[in-house]
Amino acid sequence: MVRKQRTIKKKFSYTGVGLHTGEDVTITCKPLAVNQGIKFKRVDLPDQPELEATVENVYSTNRCTTLGTAKWQINTVEHLLAALNALRIDNLLIEIDANEPPITDGSAKVFYNLLQEAGIEKQKEEVTVYQFDQPLYVTEGKHYLTILPCDQFKVSYTFVSKHQGLTDQFAELVISEEEFKKQISSARTFGFADEIEKLQQAGLALGGSLDNAILIADDGPVNQLRFSNEIARHKILDIVGDMKLAPEFRGHIIAVRSGHKLNFKLAKRIKRLITEEALLC
Known part of the structure; x- marks a missing residue:
């Protein structure tokens, strides 16, 4: 299309x-x-x-x-x-x-x-908006990203937590303009309290605060969450952003524990596949 x-x-x-x-x-x-x-x-x-x-x-x-x-x-x-x-x-x-x-x-x-x-x-x-007619996936250890054929841009994310203050989270949304605005755009990035000092010593997160991030302490989030599954929603936000680096497509992304590294690998595979095979809807 x-x-x-x-x-x-x-x-x-x-x-x-x-x-x-x-x-x-x-x-x-x-x-x-x-x-x-x-x-x-x-x-x-x-x-x-x-x-x-x-x-x-x-x-x-x-x-x-x-x-x-x-x-x-x-x-x-x-x-x-x-x-x-x-x-x-x-x-x-x-x-x-x-x-x-x-x-x-x-x-x-x-x-x-x-x-x-x-x-x-x-x-x-x-x-051109491309359409997948077969599954595509990338993995790394216990981290997974899969695209299934779908006539919409849809993302499902499973956040698996090892942190004592967090539980596993799941979110699934079709990425339209209005749904992104209402359900995804305000989901914030997050960081862990026990990492802050190390990050700042490395010259990172110097501008981080409770005004621009969810802080996770030993007993859970310090600030009030905007959604009960805000972390999973922010992970979807990151996927939507990283997929902007690839040609536009329609498909259902299913993600488990993925982050920017795996998102990048998937974007590279999408770009290569579209370039080589010209998957035209």
Whole structure:
């Protein structure tokens, strides 16, 4: 199947704290013409390098999805990419003056709302949406990701916890614009109290707080959850963001214990399969 490409009607800027640096960072999102893709531009660097948000440009999947090269990177792009994927935005320039977007409240809600407020504009050219006719899967130990044929974009996630303060969680949702907004966009990232000191000593999570993350202590979440299965929902949010790095498709993703590393492997397989076999709906 095909649909019209989309961009935003007007540019906007947003300033907030970076999760890992703890410093203010500003992003400015601008409309782009057809067939340009989602591009990040580091305006704080002398030559203002830019790259497209595609699976080929993933630099690291350690605790977040990082795009870039050995010389420069942009970390924690998955929340913004999740909002772009849910809104089916194909062409956008994201100017950023640091090495990570603002963490906002730890979810995709702020980005989703800003993009909606900027307005979504259909463009003249079309984009192909691919359809799987057979299962596809990647695994690593007890971590699993599978895509089954489906005429919708659907994600099921099973969060299996070894932490004494958490129980296993499950969530399953069709990723439409409205369902993403209501059920997924506000699900926040999370971290464990016993890891905070080690992370900060390594120069990470310097901007983390109860305002932008769920903190898990020995006896469970410190802050009030927005959903009883908010962790599983945030894992779905991450999958939606990481799948923006692959060509658009329809299918049912079933995930067990997966994270950014496995999401990246699946996105690579999707891109390779579509490129090699041209799976056209």
